[in-house]
Amino acid sequence: MLLTVLCLLSLRLLNTNGEPCPNPAKHCSSETFNVVFPNVGCLGCQGGCEAGYIMTSNPNVYRETTAPMGHYMYKGLPVPNNKNVSEPQWLCNPGDECHAGFFKSAMMGHPSCEWCGEGCSHCSGFGHCTRCFGGYKTQIHLSHGVATRKCLPGTVFCPNRTEHCTHKIFVLESAGCLGCQDCEDGYMVTFNPLYYSYHGGHYDYKGLTIHDGRNVNQPRHICHQGTTCPDGWYEIHHAPVSICEWCGLGCVRCGGRNDCRECKHGYTLEHSHCLLDSHIVG
Known part of the structure; x- marks a missing residue:
């Protein structure tokens, strides 16, 4: 019909x-x-x-x-x-x-x-969300005996916009700014190493108490241009999204997070990790 x-x-x-x-x-x-x-x-x-x-x-x-x-x-x-x-x-x-x-x-x-509707990452139809993007919360609404699930946005936006992201990004008390979980065509979701830069202890950001000193100015994931991961990152697939995860400090090629195969200049490969040459005791 x-x-x-x-x-x-x-x-x-x-x-x-x-x-x-x-x-x-x-x-x-x-x-x-x-x-x-x-x-x-x-x-x-x-x-x-x-x-x-x-x-x-x-x-x-x-x-x-x-x-x-x-x-x-x-x-x-x-x-x-x-x-x-x-x-x-x-x-x-x-x-x-x-x-x-x-x-x-x-x-x-x-x-x-x-x-699927704003903030929804997986659904069976519009208004029938089964999973929300990070920073959104699932809300169940009953109308005439029929339940629908929608995603409510967070209250505080991340301070720095993530370019080429398909959804809005919010600050979470438990994780800081998660960043982008789905990018536009021609870009890949890529871990941002600066996400590990700490602000120092718990602190307040626009009414939210940020735990573990996460720096809300650095999103966990950003959008990298290309269809393959850059050197120093490896690809994992979480259907329908592929993510470039970081190999680790000093690593330019790896098979996984703790499986470095090649280090950049100034680092030495030991036990699948890259050690800064100046920190190696002869």
């Missing part, structure tokens, strides 16, 4: 005059829906993607507003206040798998990845 409604809506839109999207989605199978439609916004790649890409809903299409039921004008066309006309509703991401925070679905017969 829903698919029938969507098809009818698409046919109606095709007969409606629109304007090209200001930032059209890329790798669409056609430009049919890369148009700003009145009372809808920019649909992007709703008609499907080129081979090697999968349709993915774009959470950035929604924007916060005090008047969600109203509209604003774009080149003479009304756009709902809660829609960002500069963001296509459907994008084409490389590959055939969904990012963390999205679930497999189908749109008009095309395989697609749909958003």
